[in-house]
Amino acid sequence: MEFVLGLESPFSLDYTLESGQVFRWENRGEWWYGVLPMGVIKVKQEADSIRCVSSSESMDGAFVRSYFRLDEQLEPILASIMKDSTMASAVQRFYGLRLIRQEFWECLASFLLATNANIPRIKKMVSSVCSTFGDPTEFEGLKYFRFPPPERLAEAQVAELRECGLGYRAPFLRRVAESVSSGAVDGGEIELKNYEQAHSALLKVFSGEKLLLGVGPKVADCVLLYSCGKDDAFPIDVWVARELADSYPRLVDPSVLKKLSREHGGKLTYREYADLSRAARGYFGPYSGYAQQYLYMYGRVRDQ
DNA sequence: TAGCAGGAAAATC
DNA sequence: GATTTTCCTGCT
Numbered sequence: 001m002e003f004v005l006g007l008e009s010p011f012s013l014d015y016t017l018e019s020g021q022v023f024r025w026e027n028r029g030e031w032w033y034g035v036l037p038m039g040v041i042k043v044k045q046e047a048d049s050i051r052c053v054s055s056s057e058s059m060d061g062a063f064v065r066s067y068f069r070l071d072e073q074l075e076p077i078l079a080s081i082m083k084d085s086t087m088a089s090a091v092q093r094f095y096g097l098r099l100i101r102q103e104f105w106e107c108l109a110s111f112l113l114a115t116n117a118n119i120p121r122i123k124k125m126v127s128s129v130c131s132t133f134g135d136p137t138e139f140e141g142l143k144y145f146r147f148p149p150p151e152r153l154a155e156a157q158v159a160e161l162r163e164c165g166l167g168y169r170a171p172f173l174r175r176v177a178e179s180v181s182s183g184a185v186d187g188g189e190i191e192l193k194n195y196e197q198a199h200s201a202l203l204k205v206f207s208g209e210k211l212l213l214g215v216g217p218k219v220a221d222c223v224l225l226y227s228c229g230k231d232d233a234f235p236i237d238v239w240v241a242r243e244l245a246d247s248y249p250r251l252v253d254p255s256v257l258k259k260l261s262r263e264h265g266g267k268l269t270y271r272e273y274a275d276l277s278r279a280a281r282g283y284f285g286p287y288s289g290y291a292q293q294y295l296y297m298y299g300r301v302r303d304q
Numbered sequence: 305t306a307g308c309a310g311g312a313a314a315a316t317c
Numbered sequence: 318g319a320t321t322t323t324c325c326t327g328c329t
Contacts, residue, residue, distance in 0.1 A: 020324060115325040121313050122324085167311035172326085216326050237324035267325075269305075296324075308329085316321070 002053045003061050004046075009074045012096030013045040016068065019297055020119055021100050021226050023110050023126045024147070033139075035130070035146060037103050038063070040139035055139045069101055081284050081291040086247040090298035097297065099289060100226065104187025105180050106147045107227035111219045112176055113169050128164035129153075129173075153177035172214030179211055191228045195281075198224055199233070217273050225289040234280045234288040236273060243299035244280065251279040 017025045017032055025034040031042045039055035043064070052064055065071055074096070082088045113125045126147075133148035133156060153161070154177040161170035179185045190198045202220040204211040215223075221235035236244070245252055245260040252260070253275060259266035268276065284291040 111324080114323095116310075116323060117312080117325095118314055118323045124313080165312070168309085168326095169311090210327085214326065218325060222324075235324075238322090239324065270326095271305095306329105309327090310325105312323100314321100314323075317319085 001057055001060065002051075004049050004051050005061055005064060005070065006049050007070065009070065009072070010096045011045075011050070011068065011070060011074070011098060012094070013043060013050060015094045015097040015297065016100065019094075019097055019293055021293070022102065023119070023123045024106075024130075035137075035144045036067075037106065037146065039137055039146075040144050042139075055137065067101055069098055074098065077287045077290055080287050081294070083283065086298075087284075087291060087294065090294040093301070094294055094297045097293060099231070099293060101229070102227040104190075104223070104227045105150050108176060108180065108185075108187075108215070108219075108223050109147070109150075109153075109173060111222040111226075112172055112214050113166060114219070114222075115169065115214070125165055125169075129161070129166070132160065132164055150177045150181040154181040169214065175213045176215065184211060187228065190224070195224065195230045195232050198228060198230060217270065217277070221277070225292070231289045232281055232286050234277050234284070234292045236268070236277055236280070236292075237296070239299040240292055240296050241268065241276070243295050243302075244276065248280075248283070251283055252276060 013032060017027070022034075024036070025032050031044045033040065033042045036059070038058050041052060041054040041059050041064070044051045050064075052061075054060070078091050082091055110122065110126055114122050117125070130145040130147055133152050134145035135148075137144050137146055153174060156174060156177075158170050158174055161173055164170075166173060176185075185202070190201055193201060199217070199220055202212070202215065202223060203217065218235055218237060221233045224230035225233040225235060241260055245257055249257055253272070256268065256272050256276065259268075280292070281288045
């Protein structure tokens with residue numbers, strides 16, 4: 001079905017889809033093509049609206065509005081995070097960038113694969129898992145593969161997953177698929193908790209039991225922010241860590257600051273990550289996740 | 305708690 | 318063409 005959505009609040013389709021939140025969108029000409037759990041959709045930004053063509057009736061205006069969170073007013077959110085000149089520049093540079101509301105399982109699995117990889121590589125791994133295990137679907141005469149359900153990957157051979165180029169991530173993905181498939185990990189339950197509770201629930205670090213192998217604090221924060229509605233989550237990857245060290249040194253512990261300088265390129269320990277995340281969340285407030293997303297994009301263009 | 309391996313592709317030199 | 322980096326986590 002085809003439809004047009006009017007935009008009442010700032011939105012940049014390009015910045016949003018290029019900001020590393022999602023891995024199943026592809027830019028072809030003036031359209032963005034996305035493979036989502038319900039089917040395939042293409043979207044194009046126009047003057048004061050976005051035009052959409054989707055493969056199923058269930059992907060309608062209400063769905064797209066909810067997916068891109070277009071009912072929420074962006075200005076007050078941005079106003080709340082612009083506490084200094086760095087964030088003001090980042091917001092100005094990527095004005096209209098929004099957080100997307102993703103499906104829990106696909107988000108968790110995708111960011112599990114994201115360790116030690118760059119975005120093109122992550123897209124390749126996800127795409128390979130989909131074409132190997134996902135259900136085919138057709139759109140405009142072309143074949144696409146949906147992201148496989150957790151049950152499907154729970155019964156996959158680790159060797160088959162490895163063939164998708166996942167390397168050491170293969171056994172992790174299978175374990176996580178089992179956990180989600182069995183209901184041991186439930187996105188809906190996590191959504192009801194506050195950030196702190198949700199984060200530790202996802203990590204299952206209590207009693208030293210690691211249910212979700214391959215999911216550390218950073219991946220957990222990505223999942224909470226992108227799929228569980230925790231706008232105050234603040235994932236810290238290498239880019240955000242550098243940007244914090246460069247532009248927000250007072251939020252960073254001196255010893256960690258030294259560690260993060262370009263020469264050392266050190267990695268954060270679990271405790272250092274927790275401390276830095278808490279400091280950033282305290283500073284930026286309830287919409288820290290938006291601050292993180294703008295900072296990520298800003299850090300990447302500044303480095304080039 | 306610090307150090308290291310893990311795997312492969314992209315970015316950089 | 319070789320080296321470094323890449324939206325990190327688990328194990329020792």
